[in-house]
Amino acid sequence: MSTNDVRELIVTGGGPAGYTAALYAARANLRPLVIEGVQWGGQLMITSDVENYPGYPEGVLGPVMMQEFRTQAERFGAEFLTDDVTRVDFSERPFRVYVGGEEHRAWTVIVATGANARQLGLETEIALQGRGVSYCAVCDAAFFRDKTVVIVGGGDSAMEEATFLAKFATRVIVVHRREELRASPIMIERAQQNGKIGWALNSVVERVLGEAVGHVTGVVLRDVHTNETRELEANGLFVAVGHDPNTKLFLDWLDHDTGGYLVTMPGSTRTNIEGVFAAGDVQDHVYRQAVTAAGSGCMAALDAERFLAAEHHREQSLAATKH
Secondary structure, eight states, rough: OOOOEEEEEEEEOOOOHHHHHHHHHHHOOOEEEOOOOOOTTTTGGOOOOOOSTTTTTTTTHHHHHHHHHHHHHHHOOEEEEOOOOEEOOOSSSSSSEETTTTTEEEEEEEOOEEEEEEOOHHHHHHHHHHHEEOOOHHHHGGGGGTSEEEEEOOSSHHHHHHOOOTTTEEEEEEEEESSSSSSSSHHHHHHHHHTTTEEEEEEEEEEEEETTTTTTTEEEETTTTTOOOOEEEEEEEEOOSSEEEEEEEGTTTTBTTTOOOOOOTSSSSSSSSSSSEEGGGGSSSOOOOHHHHHHHHHHHHHHHHHHHHHHHHHHHHHHHHHH
């Protein structure tokens, strides 16, 4: 195990929140180390066109935008380690963050490891990600104006996304494996009253069609009772079966809700452990946008900077009283 110098700040995670936190921290001379993960860039790495991020009037490819975020943080002195955090120890300061047998220590830590949209687990789904398969209606609905789309899910978020998609698409088919939807009655009623929304209940998506042409052309549905299959023509597939925050390493240390999302103090990115902050989709299960993740990354860096400054001031005051 190698012992490194104690840093002011370690950022865990390399997405919009982590890179924005790194940018602000680097400009504040905190010398941040960003342990960005092997699969850096977050969910935007499987997003083709991003058209709703301010400053990109022509739109931008998700991976290109993440590379630009990263380059900007690096320009101001952020250091990057393209590997995964395997363990943390927040029992005392300096905090310890491990990558395998390598130990990194810092006075503050920003957790920005993001969340993953749950997938259906189909090879054809993965092959057509960003080519008609999407996990975010707010992000991508505008690409499906006057088209037919399928959305999988039966909860509130699926109903909300179906209703949102109906503002753009001519037809929205909701696919759910059961007869009963899990969504709240008001959300179900709203969707059922929308004339553009149709239903394929007791059904699952067996295959996504369109690999040969490079974009979604439809889906194969299977009836869960009869096992009969049928093809449904569609231009897009939206998967709305939930998200999983990447918080497993932190659950023993940090307060979290029943879904595993980290809990931060109201109006702040502070967690229950002084000096540990959380930003982006690890603590946001409501908005889940690149721009809100970036905003909370900025907040976390400012919170960490102010925390360190207050601590330094206290140390100076204590030293002065001793003389």
